[in-house]
Amino acid sequence: MRQMTCHGLSLALGAFALIATPAPGAEPSGGLLNLGLLDVTGEPYAADPTGSTDSTKAIQRAVNDARDKRLVCFFPEGTYLISDTISCEQQVKKLDRPRQTDGKTQHYWDVPQNIVMFGSTKGKRPILKLSKDAEGFSDPARPKIAVWIWAQTRDDAPGKQEPEWGKEQPNISFGHFFKGIDIDVRGHPGAIGIRHSGSQGSALLDCTILADGAYAGMNNCCGQGGGTYNIEVIGGRHGIVIEPSSRFPLLASCAFKGQTESAIRYAKGGSQVPTLLVGCSIEPAGPVAIDLAGERSYAGISMVDCAVAMRAGGVVAKTSRKENIYLESTMVRGASAICPQGGRLPGGGWALVERYSSCADPAVDLLNGVESTDEILVCKPAPAAPDRDAMRSRHYRALPSFEDKDAVDIRTLGARGDGTTDDTKAFEVAIRAHDKIFVPKGTYHLSGTLALGPKTQLFGLSPGHSVLGGRETGGEKRGRRAGDEVPFVLATADDARAAPCLSMLRMQGRVDWRSGQGSIFLAPAPVAFSGHAGGRIYGMMARGGPLVLKGLREPLSFYALNVERKGTNPQSEIADCAHVRVYYFKVEAGTINRPDGGDGNTPCRISGSTDVRVYCNYGVVRKLGNRPMLEVVDSRDVVVSMLKTLNPGAYPHIVDSSGSTRVVLPSSKPCALFVRE
Numbered sequence: 001m002r003q004m005t006c007h008g009l010s011l012a013l014g015a016f017a018l019i020a021t022p023a024p025g026a027e028p029s030g031g032l033l034n035l036g037l038l039d040v041t042g043e044p045y046a047a048d049p050t051g052s053t054d055s056t057k058a059i060q061r062a063v064n065d066a067r068d069k070r071l072v073c074f075f076p077e078g079t080y081l082i083s084d085t086i087s088c089e090q091q092v093k094k095l096d097r098p099r100q101t102d103g104k105t106q107h108y109w110d111v112p113q114n115i116v117m118f119g120s121t122k123g124k125r126p127i128l129k130l131s132k133d134a135e136g137f138s139d140p141a142r143p144k145i146a147v148w149i150w151a152q153t154r155d156d157a158p159g160k161q162e163p164e165w166g167k168e169q170p171n172i173s174f175g176h177f178f179k180g181i182d183i184d185v186r187g188h189p190g191a192i193g194i195r196h197s198g199s200q201g202s203a204l205l206d207c208t209i210l211a212d213g214a215y216a217g218m219n220n221c222c223g224q225g226g227g228t229y230n231i232e233v234i235g236g237r238h239g240i241v242i243e244p245s246s247r248f249p250l251l252a253s254c255a256f257k258g259q260t261e262s263a264i265r266y267a268k269g270g271s272q273v274p275t276l277l278v279g280c281s282i283e284p285a286g287p288v289a290i291d292l293a294g295e296r297s298y299a300g301i302s303m304v305d306c307a308v309a310m311r312a313g314g315v316v317a318k319t320s321r322k323e324n325i326y327l328e329s330t331m332v333r334g335a336s337a338i339c340p341q342g343g344r345l346p347g348g349g350w351a352l353v354e355r356y357s358s359c360a361d362p363a364v365d366l367l368n369g370v371e372s373t374d375e376i377l378v379c380k381p382a383p384a385a386p387d388r389d390a391m392r393s394r395h396y397r398a399l400p401s402f403e404d405k406d407a408v409d410i411r412t413l414g415a416r417g418d419g420t421t422d423d424t425k426a427f428e429v430a431i432r433a434h435d436k437i438f439v440p441k442g443t444y445h446l447s448g449t450l451a452l453g454p455k456t457q458l459f460g461l462s463p464g465h466s467v468l469g470g471r472e473t474g475g476e477k478r479g480r481r482a483g484d485e486v487p488f489v490l491a492t493a494d495d496a497r498a499a500p501c502l503s504m505l506r507m508q509g510r511v512d513w514r515s516g517q518g519s520i521f522l523a524p525a526p527v528a529f530s531g532h533a534g535g536r537i538y539g540m541m542a543r544g545g546p547l548v549l550k551g552l553r554e555p556l557s558f559y560a561l562n563v564e565r566k567g568t569n570p571q572s573e574i575a576d577c578a579h580v581r582v583y584y585f586k587v588e589a590g591t592i593n594r595p596d597g598g599d600g601n602t603p604c605r606i607s608g609s610t611d612v613r614v615y616c617n618y619g620v621v622r623k624l625g626n627r628p629m630l631e632v633v634d635s636r637d638v639v640v641s642m643l644k645t646l647n648p649g650a651y652p653h654i655v656d657s658s659g660s661t662r663v664v665l666p667s668s669k670p671c672a673l674f675v676r677e
Contacts, residue, residue, distance in 0.1 A: 004583070035402065036071055040059055052081075056086070059086055066115075070464070075452045079126070080128050083130070084136075086148070087150070088115045088117070088150070090258075093108060093385075106163075113466035116177045118461075127183070130146050130188055136190070145191075145192045145194065146193055147196075149176050151174075152168070153262065154172065175202060177205075178205075183208075183217075185210070185211055186210050188215075192217070192218070193214070195219040197220040197436070201226055201541070205399075207231050210234055211234065213236075215237055218233060218239065220245060220246040221240060222249070222250075223246065223247045227560040228252065229396045230396050233254075233256050235261075239256035239535070240264055240265070242271050243267050243269075246273075248618060249275045251280055253391075254279075255281040256280070258284070260284075260285050260286050260673075263284045264291070266292055269297065274301060276303075276304070276435055277301070281392070282309070282389050283310075287313065288315060289310060292318060297531070300360070301324075302325075302327075303332065304329060304383070305391060306391075307386040308538045309334060310333065314335050315338065315339055315340060316332060317339045321360065322342075323358065324358070325357070325358045325671075325673065327643040328639075331347040331353075331382055332353055333351070333385075343356050348381070351382055353378075357672055361373075365672050366675070368427050368677055374655050380475070395559070410423075410430055417443060419444075423445055427444070427450055431453055437458050440461065443469070445469070446468055449488070451491050454515070456500045457500070458502050458503075459501070468506070469506075469509050489510050490502070490507060494530075497516060498515035501518050501519050502519075505523045513527050513528065515532065517537060518536045527543075529550075531555055532553075533558040535555075536557045538558075539559065542562070542572060544568070546563075547563055548575070550576055551576045558581065563603055564591070564603075565589070578612075582614045586631070588620045600627070601627065602630070609638070610635065610636050614643075618643070618646070620647060627652075628653065630654050639673070640674040642674070643670065653669065653671050
């Protein structure tokens with residue numbers, strides 16, 4: 001691999017002479033390395049947690065080594081001074097022969113090594129603090145990033161059989177995590193706390209960014225098949241600056257406070273897709289919460305179950321023209337209007353905006369089969385101020401940690417995690433005796449059906465580190481070939497009150513989800529929903545066949561749902577269900593670049609269902625023929641906001657069938673709001 005220089009810092013690789021990865025199946029010793037974590041304060045790195053000396057080089061070395069050795073880069077409690085960008089790069093390697101994707105040639109391909117950075121959950125969160133002498137962070141016209149998680153492009157540069165080194169390609173930035181580490185960039189007018197334009201399987205969560213006197217807390221954020229959760233930005237000119245390269249950005253249970261210009265700003269031509277905020281709190285110091293005015297085009301903003309507190313006379317969204325804006329169940333205080341073009345709000349205290357929608361040409365609303373471009377505003381005085389803690393907890397709760405006192409390491413109960421030994425019995429013993437079970441780095445061979453208890457929390461380090469399933473080795477076994485995946489089923493109790501949790505794991509078997517509460521957080525697997533299935537599903541990419549929800553009645557919410565390239569029509573279906581919420585639905589269809597691709601199928605059909613909400617339904621959709629992007633059949637109380645393909649064609653955006661009535665909205669018209677009452 002090459003040696004890359006970024007912001008004047010040499011990023012050298014391969015500093016693992018003094019530590020070694022534990023042998024597969026080694027008995028747990030309690031050491032962090034044995035669990036799969038690389039301690040930045042340990043040798044040979046010796047990052048200083050007291051904040052007395054500069055730790056930039058030590059942290060950069062640890063980030064690179066953790067990536068290359070497939071470990072989690074772990075920060076104990078403390079303050080770590082940095083003076084330059086910590087560049088967390090997803091690298092590429094040269095191919096033996098070139099390949100093509102998305103009409104582009106690649107002589108290099110991305111290396112599947114995840115960047116995972118965790119802070120300790122003991123005591124206070126660790127802090128990465130930009131030192132007062134850090135250079136290059138003083139010019140707001142040329143902002144510089146403190147922490148940059150990014151994917152090196154694999155596309156050939158013009159006229160060259162190698163990529164443009166140092167160019168970011170966000171749509172291949174897969175499986176990267178930044179969790180539980182605060183960032184302090186105060187007093188640096190050109191500083192940005194973090195840029196993490198993560199795609200599928202990437203997440204940014206549980207961080208506070210201190211940005212008083214800085215340019216911005218964040219630049220872009222994670223979305224499709226991942227998401228951004230529980231981030232607080234205090235101060236700064238902007239809370240987050242969102243560019244077109246941000247991948248279907250979802251911010252859930254986040255807070256922005258004290259920004260002097262805007263909490264959210266669209267930049268560099270606007271965002272190609274809308275931003276969705278759910279359960280978020282915005283309290284800017286200036287007169288604008290969301291700045292849409294400075295760029296030429298954007299897809300818009302959606303806010304659901306949020307709270308916006310402003311100084312008197314401000315506007316929620318600053319716009320220079322009519323834009324796509326959607327608010328639902330959002331509390332507002334201080335603003336005179338939602339935007340300069342409309343949405344006048346009552347003065348005085350808190351107002352509850354039950355629904356607001358405006359649309360920019362050529363977008364329309366489709367309301368009970370009738371197209372409209374009129375503004376929609378349903379608003380009334382709120383009976384009380386918002387309960388921000390309750391609002392946040394409706395959409396996110398803290399994940400378990402291996403440092404929790406009541407967490408048990410599965411390997412202390414006999415599991416090996418070597419991919420060969422059958423660890424099923426150890427998991428059964430753990431589930432009978434404990435509610436909170438930690439799965440360290442390894443591949444844990446399971447077989448048969450493993451039944452979770454009603455409160456079982458089964459969690460790992462990340463989907464790239466902790467794997468349930470394993471593979472056969474050593475020849476033919478039980479009629480399967482060597483290397484075949486071992487079938488197993490992870491089953492939850494069929495109980496509306498059961499609240500199991502699966503998080504930060506990858507599962508090579510199937511999950512039978514039948515519990516009414518609980519959650520699956522970034523734990524990729526084929527999931528079958530049945531019985532009393534409900535709860536919250538975060539960062540889900542539909543695996544295997546189509547995603548089918550049928551006959552469900554318990555409240556079920558998806559955050560950053562991603563369904564794509566399925567060979568079935570429809571690719572996903574909500575049939576005979578009630579109380580379903582999808583907070584960002586990224587879809588892909590008709591994108592396999594071969595004549596027999598077979599994925600030109602309707603991404604979603606809603607049939608015979610009631611009380612269904614889909615907020616932001618966007619994607620790369622083409623070659624559907626007469627099939628729509630979304631089909632709604634004989635359903636009521638259905639609301640879909642901001643539905644749009646990035647590739648309009650002859651196919652429809654929506655086909656809405658109610659009895660003998662059939663309404664078709666062509667893909668030439670984005671749908672700002674669909675309502676079937």
